Amino acid sequence: MKKLVLVFTLLFSFLGYSQIFNPVKWSSKVEQKSDNEFVLVMDVIIEDEWHLYSQFTPDGGSQPTAFTFKESKGNYQLVGKTKESPYKKVFNDIFEVDEYYFAKKATFKQTIKVTNPKLKTIKVYVEYQVCKEQCIQGDNTFTFTLPEIKKAAVETASDVVTADSSSVALDSSSVESSEVEKNIKEIAPTSAPKEEKKGLWAIFFLAFFGGFAALLTPCVFPMIPMTVSFFTKQSKTKAEGKKNAILYGVSIILIYVILGSLVTGIFGADSLNALSTNVWFNLIFFGLLVFFATSFLGAFEIVLPNSWANKVDQQADRGGFVGILFMALALAIVSFSCTGPIVGTLLVEAASKGGLAPIIGMLGFSSALALPFMLFAMFPGWMNSLPKSGGWLNTVKVSLGFLELALAFKFLSNADLVVQAHLLEREVFLAIWIAIFGTWAVYLFGKLTLPHDSPLVHLSIGRLFMAVFVTIFTIYLIPGLWGAPLKIISGFPPPMTYSESPNGIGTSGGTSTAAIDLPEHAHSGPHGIIAFHDYEDGLAYANKVGKPILLDFTGHACVNCRKMEDFVWSKPEILSLLKDKVVLVSLYVDDKRELPKDEQYVSKETGKEIITIGNKWSDYQITRYKNNAQPYYIILDSDGKDITQQIGYTPDAAVYKKWLEDGISKFKK
Structure with missing residues (x-):
């Protein structure tokens, strides 16, 4: 009976992961404010249970929606930032950040001031991510048709800040207004x-x-x-x-x-x-x-x-x-x-x-x-x-100083995460906090005095309890240097992935990157698994070692990809298979690094220009498997031929293990 359940679960998984998903429907329109000012309105209907992310969702989490206004220089100027309807805010315990997302519908508005009276159309490119059990990277190009603009109105236009219009050339297909936009009512930020x-x-x-x-x-x-x-x-x-x-x-x-x-x-x-x-x-x-x-x-x-x-x-x-x-x-x-x-x-x-x-x-x-x-x-x-005034008041003040100092490094960490400088990775951040709270504990025990402190004859009971509490917290932080999750302070230090050793030091599931004898072009993946980020490199290595390939279409901002890695791949019985029996090739569809000019091309499948590494792997997934969602897994032989059906987000470790073992056994035959 148990085997029958596994078979049916796998069967439904296979049927559900061989199609192009389109959980959002965009529409657009133009609203005229004055002779030379217009509002570009972009509405979106989102299928139930899917989430589209705000422009302002913090870095380190899911991918924010981003707009590029094409060819604005000399033609039009942006008035303020793109406004959006109210979003929901939820803490994501996988990425350890707050995320801002829309459910069911959203509206984006951008006011523009036209400076070229001959301007007829405006093109706007939007990149976005929608997630449910899987995540999908999407994009759209809107073409807004403007009414006739009087030259006199343009000449009197006042100066405003011009947005950066640098971007890649994109297809010019317009997104026409449809009945969808008739069904979207203005989302007022009332509640x-x-x-x-x-x-x-x-x-x-x-x-x-x-x-x-x-x-x-x-x-x-x-x-x-x-x-x-x-x-x-x-x-x-x-x-x-x-x-x-x-x-x-x-x-x-x-x-x-x-x-x-x-x-x-x-x-x-x-x-x-x-x-x-x-x-x-x-x-x-x-x-x-x-x-x-x-x-x-x-x-x-x-x-x-x-x-x-x-x-x-x-x-x-x-x-x-x-x-x-x-x-x-x-x-x-x-x-x-x-x-x-x-x-x-x-x-x-x-x-x-x-x-x-x-x-x-x-x-x-x-x-x-x-x-x-x-x-x-x-x-x-x-x-x-x-109680009477006395030296205890200065102790409170100094204690607040230590807390202020610890909090300050959260803001420095935010800046480091945004620019990905890797100067304040998780271990360094925790070392700083251990030093701050450890010094605070020494101070509370009376072994350190600061300006304005009164002579300390004895410790009060309250100060002693506080010293013990801070000492316990300091000791609690120390295992974090070796990969402990530290859930009490989740969201304060950088995430586990932003670390010198993302999988922890000395743990069964990982090791330091430096300690792994990596093959050429390989990287240390989740839990110390040897991984390739380029298909050809992974294929060559699989041929060399005689192992099948686990092809993993994933994304840096894909929350369910991280869930699979954290809660399924980490299982000892699965981790041993991933480390010893297959060659992991992880292709990131949201990798924003630009391809060399001679490797950029126009997709025969979608007609879109492929200019980044992420575009390349996304197009490869769509072209070969007619699917655009992540996570998405296939087992290939060492010649690159599929030997299993594809499978997507599978939180049931038993089902995923059975699928892996079937693929490995087929390769051996």
Whole structure:
């Protein structure tokens, strides 16, 4: 019975993986804004359960949608960036990044300003990836026909930034408007997806705890009794005191929310999330957080001009709501040396999320900061339960400095991942974190003193527990240098694949790349499997060693390809077959490296120009197997002839093993 199930599973797999998939339908239209301004609209209908990825999905995950506007120089200029309908945001635990995708439908809009009155058509090239159980690399060329443009309108066009129009020559087939676009209604960004709402809640609580941390610093904590004393003496009745305390708390919240609104207004709610993959954004904020951390560790204090505090203090004497508002502003200015780095860090993190995140972040931070001032002013008797100020406040401040320093390297890592410089690979990142948290543990145990620290006679129980916790976390990080997944901090360090030894050192499933005696033109693949990335090289090696070929059509941004490698290929019974019984040839259909000019050609199957290595292998898959989805596997003999049916995403390890063994046994015959 079990064998029968395996046979039927394989049969249905074979039937399902021999066709060209087209899970998206594109349509286009032109909307006229003025005599020389137009909106190019590209709509897409996506089949159920398939996902198309946003332009802003972070690097290191699935492939973002990308638009190239052809021959714009001298003809038209782009006004702003390509806008898109709201996307969903989900953390991908395979790539260890947030991914932004569309389900069922999406709309993209680009405003242009025409500068050539003779311009009749505009061509736009789009590259995209859609995924379900498999991933498909797709592209389209849109041809937009413009109405007649008046020369006078073009001559009065103002200068705007011109987009880079450098690209390869592509086919000119137009995508006509169809009934599909009639069915697509404008997707208004009125309600955030559930995932985005969860993200905002996460930002709120992160900022809320940040506010409590700021409260326990030397600049803020001692101000609580001073503020309570002021309200107690100035208020004629208890009711008036409580009212003033509430107004004071509301004023603190108002000031910080206005700050978050300014950040959103200056950068723009829709464009902030794009910053998270911008190299300069990440480098600048790496430097900024190191600056904040250095201040917290005691090298210097970040202070605003004294004149600001004096002027605000004078206004606080006016009384009424205006006076209370200026008192709250005075608190923000005077405590800036402690709250500034925390606020800056929260704004940086919130800004990278985009949308309303900076406002929500400042709402959370200010709520935590204001709440104790309000409560103690309303109930002065609670003051007796507060711990006394002392050296422990500086310990909190220094601890925040270590956390700031560790977080800074996340931004440096982002920049390194974007440019693929491989300067801050996973091992280096973890070594830095181990050093930071290890030093923090030594500090908490009292073996290291920093400026502004009071003499330490003994460890408090709280400090001891904190020291033990940080030590445990430091020890937890160490196995990561040898390939441990470190799921607790998933998403912070670079992914396992961005590593000196992607499969770990000393593990059963992998080894260091340098330790493998690789054949010519071969690479160390997943789990230390010897792999070829060129078909001819793999075929020559298979002939030499007398083994069959496992032909693997895959992609760098293919999540289910990684799932197969991580959860199926890693099984000992399958890994031994892949290492010893076959020659792995992995052809990446999304490899963006350009082919030499003399190797570029026009596909006889699709009519498209093949100009990259990825184009070449994608066209080879389509031409030979009439299939365009990944992952996609075939076993060939050493002459390159198919000896098995093709198979795609197969998470059942038993089924995949049976398919492998059948192919290997046929080769031996």
